[in-house]
Amino acid sequence: MSTNEQQEYDFKAIEDKWRDYWRENGFFAADEDNTEHKFYYLNMFPYPSGEMHVGHGRNWLIGDAYCRYLIMHGYNVLNPMGYDAFGLPAENAAIDNKTHPKTWTEKNIETFRRQFRQWGVVFDWDRELATCDPEYYRWNQWLFIQLYQRGLAYRKAAVVNWCPGCDTVLANEQVVDGACERCSSEVEKRDLTQWFFKITDYADELLNDLDKLENWPDRVKLMQANWIGRSEGASIRFKLDGFDDEIEVFTTRPDTIFGATFMVLAPEHPLVEKIASAEHKEAVDAYVNQARAESEIKRMRADRDKTGEFIGAYALNPLNGRKVPIWIADYVLMGYGTGAIMAVPGHDQRDFEFARKFGLEVIPVIQPENEPINGPSMEAAYLGEGVMANSVHFNGLPAGKATIHKFIEHLQEKGLGEGQVNYRLRDWLISRQRYWGTPIPMIHCETCGVHPVPEDELPVRLPEVEFLGKKGLAEIPEFYQATCPKCGGGARRDTDTMDTFVDSSWYFLRYLSSQDSNRIFDSELVNKWLPVDQYVGGIEHAILHLLYARFVTKAMRDMGLLNFDEPFARLFTQGMITHMAYRCKTHGHIGWYAVKEGDLCPYCDQPLHKEIAKMSKSRKNVVSPDEILNDYGADTERLYTLFMGPPEREIEWNAEGVRGSYRFLKRLWTIFNEHAAVATAGKGQTVSAGQLSADDKKLWNKLHQTIDSINRDFVQFKFNTVVSALMELTNTLTDYLGNVKKPSAALLNQALESMITMLSPICPFIGEELWRVLGHETSVLKADWPKADPEGLKLDEVDIVVQINGVVREVLSVPAAMAVDRGALEQKALAQEGVQRRIEGKTIRKIIVVPNRLVNIVAA
RNA sequence: GCGAGGGUGGCGAAAUUGGCAGACGCGCUAGACUUAGGAUCUAGUCCCGCAAGGGGUGGGGGUUCGAGUCCCCCCUCUCGCACCA
Numbered sequence: 048m049s050t051n052e053q054q055e056y057d058f059k060a061i062e063d064k065w066r067d068y069w070r071e072n073g074f075f076a077a078d079e080d081n082t083e084h085k086f087y088y089l090n091m092f093p094y095p096s097g098e099m100h101v102g103h104g105r106n107w108l109i110g111d112a113y114c115r116y117l118i119m120h121g122y123n124v125l126n127p128m129g130y131d132a133f134g135l136p137a138e139n140a141a142i143d144n145k146t147h148p149k150t151w152t153e154k155n156i157e158t159f160r161r162q163f164r165q166w167g168v169v170f171d172w173d174r175e176l177a178t179c180d181p182e183y184y185r186w187n188q189w190l191f192i193q194l195y196q197r198g199l200a201y202r203k204a205a206v207v208n209w210c211p212g213c214d215t216v217l218a219n220e221q222v223v224d225g226a227c228e229r230c231s232s233e234v235e236k237r238d239l240t241q242w243f244f245k246i247t248d249y250a251d252e253l254l255n256d257l258d259k260l261e262n263w264p265d266r267v268k269l270m271q272a273n274w275i276g277r278s279e280g281a282s283i284r285f286k287l288d289g290f291d292d293e294i295e296v297f298t299t300r301p302d303t304i305f306g307a308t309f310m311v312l313a314p315e316h317p318l319v320e321k322i323a324s325a326e327h328k329e330a331v332d333a334y335v336n337q338a339r340a341e342s343e344i345k346r347m348r349a350d351r352d353k354t355g356e357f358i359g360a361y362a363l364n365p366l367n368g369r370k371v372p373i374w375i376a377d378y379v380l381m382g383y384g385t386g387a388i389m390a391v392p393g394h395d396q397r398d399f400e401f402a403r404k405f406g407l408e409v410i411p412v413i414q415p416e417n418e419p420i421n422g423p424s425m426e427a428a429y430l431g432e433g434v435m436a437n438s439v440h441f442n443g444l445p446a447g448k449a450t451i452h453k454f455i456e457h458l459q460e461k462g463l464g465e466g467q468v469n470y471r472l473r474d475w476l477i478s479r480q481r482y483w484g485t486p487i488p489m490i491h492c493e494t495c496g497v498h499p500v501p502e503d504e505l506p507v508r509l510p511e512v513e514f515l516g517k518k519g520l521a522e523i524p525e526f527y528q529a530t531c532p533k534c535g536g537g538a539r540r541d542t543d544t545m546d547t548f549v550d551s552s553w554y555f556l557r558y559l560s561s562q563d564s565n566r567i568f569d570s571e572l573v574n575k576w577l578p579v580d581q582y583v584g585g586i587e588h589a590i591l592h593l594l595y596a597r598f599v600t601k602a603m604r605d606m607g608l609l610n611f612d613e614p615f616a617r618l619f620t621q622g623m624i625t626h627m628a629y630r631c632k633t634h635g636h637i638g639w640y641a642v643k644e645g646d647l648c649p650y651c652d653q654p655l656h657k658e659i660a661k662m663s664k665s666r667k668n669v670v671s672p673d674e675i676l677n678d679y680g681a682d683t684e685r686l687y688t689l690f691m692g693p694p695e696r697e698i699e700w701n702a703e704g705v706r707g708s709y710r711f712l713k714r715l716w717t718i719f720n721e722h723a724a725v726a727t728a729g730k731g732q733t734v735s736a737g738q739l740s741a742d743d744k745k746l747w748n749k750l751h752q753t754i755d756s757i758n759r760d761f762v763q764f765k766f767n768t769v770v771s772a773l774m775e776l777t778n779t780l781t782d783y784l785g786n787v788k789k790p791s792a793a794l795l796n797q798a799l800e801s802m803i804t805m806l807s808p809i810c811p812f813i814g815e816e817l818w819r820v821l822g823h824e825t826s827v828l829k830a831d832w833p834k835a836d837p838e839g840l841k842l843d844e845v846d847i848v849v850q851i852n853g854v855v856r857e858v859l860s861v862p863a864a865m866a867v868d869r870g871a872l873e874q875k876a877l878a879q880e881g882v883q884r885r886i887e888g889k890t891i892r893k894i895i896v897v898p899n900r901l902v903n904i905v906a907a
Numbered sequence: 908g909c910g911a912g913g914g915u916g917g918c919g920a921a922a923u924u925g926g927c928a929g930a931c932g933c934g935c936u937a938g939a940c941u942u943a944g945g946a947u948c949u950a951g952u953c954c955c956g957c958a959a960g961g962g963g964u965g966g967g968g969g970u971u972c973g974a975g976u977c978c979c980c981c982c983u984c985u986c987g988c989a990c991c992a
Binding site for chain 2: 270298299300311353376387395398714717756767771854858892897901
């Protein structure tokens with residue numbers, strides 16, 4: 048224990064002292080008009096879900112440290128904060144707690160603000176927004192109307208994913224393995240008329256522009272590309288035998304058309320009912336009903352047996368008139384292509400399995416060079432190279448791209464089909480049937496049809512009803528009873544609310560004008576500040592949010608609201624913080640704090656199932672920052688969070704590790720306070736190599752190496768190595784102070800000032816405090832960021848490794864001049880006694896000299 | 908099945924991008940100071956070996972004076988997509 052009261056590291060007092068300082072002094076308020084050195088930093092805004100845990104902390108601490116770094120480099124930083132405040136969890140929690148979602152959300156937002164303040168995380172708070180605020184969602188509605196007027200929002204009857212747990216429709220993207228992403232209920236299918244955004248109009252651009260995003264992780268771009276799923280092929284029309292209708296199919300292999308021995312329609316295909324023969328009707332209906340009733344989970348299993356039913360109708364191959372049977376099968380999906388395929392069992396494994404199961408003919412139309420294949424004896428579809436066969440005048444052509452084009456040309460000439468590009472991406476289903484979301488601003492009139500709510504009547508507010516539980520707007524007459532804007536007669540409001548991904552698809556634009564009640568945003572400002580220079584968020588948003596935001600940006604550009612194509616110039620995806628989760632077979636999840644010794648259930652002493660998992664309330668494995676903040680302080684949590692590992696990686700929280708970071712801060716505190724007097728005496732003096740002792744020089748070199756490496760690492764988000772570099776420097780400094788009788792005041796001042804400056808973005812509280820201890824009166828945010836002095840990087844002595852046959856045998860410390868002199872190095876290495884001993888009697892074959900590094904003597 | 912990214916001490920991880928593997932931190936061991944305290948300080952801590960020395964970055968091969976890093980094959984883990992025609 049220190050005898051001097053003043054020298055205790057009293058983090059509580061320090062943190063209380065500085066907590067409000069940065070905000071009050073406007074360090075984080077962006078200067079809107081000065082865009083010369085602007086930097087728009089943005090973390091994905093949070094869903095206010097209760098209390099934040101240390102895992103959430105990681106996002107904000109990365110952002111806060113990075114922004115402080117930028118501010119210290121003279122950037123005019125915009126780092127705003129908002130809340131993605133609509134959504135089902137609010138409703139569900141509100142139901143559980145018998146409060147209104149609004150009350151629940153507001154309380155959580157208040158908690159978040161308090162936690163940010165405790166962490167020392169500062170934003171440009173004047174721009175704060177919440178998507179559940181009518182002043183925000185009115186622009187959601189306005190945007191909807193603009194999209195509607197451009198044909199980008201439309202209504203269509205569709206088989207939709209219905210979550211029985213949430214009582215609402217889900218977008219395809221929200222269905223994971225056939226279950227609801229949120230509540231894990233098994234998703235059902237229902238026919239409903241729903242609102243869609245026509246994102247498919249932008250499929251090509253969304254795909255192609257990924258190439259522009261040089262500073263996005265490849266992984267994310269790849270995931271998006273896969274999601275969009277472009278494939279080139281042809282659409283071909285097959286005439287029906289005995290009907291006027293045609294079946295249109297999409298295929299990527301039009302070259303295999305002569306091998307099409309049957310057709311398969313999706314069970315939901317509209318033609319099925321019409322063309323199925325009376326004889327097969329019953330079986331067909333049964334199959335269709337079964338397919339519809341079957342859950343996505345079962346139907347989507349790729350490895351399950353093929354099922355299907357012949358419908359008693361035939362199609363005619365457009366190129367040779369061959370009559371082929373039409374089947375229905377659930378392996379053909381209504382949602383992709385046209386919901387119908389020409390089946391080529393010879394060259395498609397799925398069709399092959401189906402043909403074998405139902406005894407359908409297999410005709411190969413591509414023959415491999417060596418061993419010819421034939422339909423009856425094939426054991427799998429042939430997917431390799433070869434030449435066309437059984438394909439009349441195409442026979443003998445090499446299978447491949449060129450031939451595919453020949454087929455497409457041929458079909459096109461005959462008017463039977465054409466080249467076509469298909470996407471896996473579907474239109475974005477945005478309708479939700481719940482209360483806590485943006486009401487869709489449309490009115491349905493029996494006489495005039497569907498019309499937007501006039502813009503001057505926006506926002507269409509959520510009715511301020513007492514919250515009744517699982518109810519949507521369709522059950523609130525005060526809400527849906529309306530007048531038609533056209534005829535003035537009675538009409539009904541649309542009772543759907545929007546998917547919350549709509550809210551988050553443009554919020555980054557609203558920050559520029561969050562208080563503007565006349566327009567969605569100021570285009571001029573937005574064009575100056577966007578794209579976002581650095582966007583940071585979790586990898587879990589790699590597809591949905593980022594794709595939607597890109598789409599909306601492009602749509603707004605086409606409306607003339609924006610002049611850029613992509614919203615986020617640079618993207619960083621940080622990894623989640625995980626923690627051990629315990630589960631008891633009978634008692635469910637058990638909090639780690641309650642687990643009995645030996646990992647036993649506290650209620651029944653059964654051994655618990657253990658799993659390292661993402662922190663979540665439901666798993667009871669969250670670590671609250673409260674205890675750490677109380678025991679060690681915010682700076683310690685910040686330091687540890689950034690030190691524990693590379694920020695893009697998933698990492699397990701280790702409470703023991705926190706202490707090491709605390710120890711470091713304490714050590715630093717002591718060093719600064721003990722040597723502040725000497726250091727401040729050296730203020731204003733320059734440090735030059737000539738005046739330094741050998742010990743001084745060592746510290747000086749280390750200092751400038753550290754500055755150099757930190758400057759490289761900070762911009763790359765390598766905070767973990769920034770921290771370890773500072774720790775190394777501190778170790779060197781401790782050695783120095785222990786070895787030297789009288790430290791150089793100038794050097795010490797430079798070292799301490801540089802250290803605390805570079806640490807301050809990560810640990811801003813102790814940063815401000817120790818900056819004052821060094822005699823400064825203004826914020827450390829105003830300090831000059833240290834630059835590595837080229838002189839300081841020059842070493843007097845360099846360690847050179849001497850290898851014999853690649854094995855390290857000696858390490859020589861040589862003067863810097865010699866370290867770049869190949870001849871001298873070689874001589875010196877050979878002169879070593881240990882080297883002589885080892886090469887005695889051997890012939891030197893070769894000597895490799897790498898200046899500043901090593902000498903390798905190859906001898907045998 | 909297809910695609911992507913990983914595998915380095917007891918643990919989290921470093922490695923100037925082909926040049927002393929394990930920096931930094933946790934934990935652990937020993938010691939010092941102590942109203943033995945979950946404080947602080949000092950020393951040690953990849954493995955085998957008393958030592959000289961030898962081995963070592965999932966496994967096997969290769970390129971190279973030299974490989975954690977580059978190439979080929981295999982094992983394994985994580986993630987994304989998954990009957991997409």
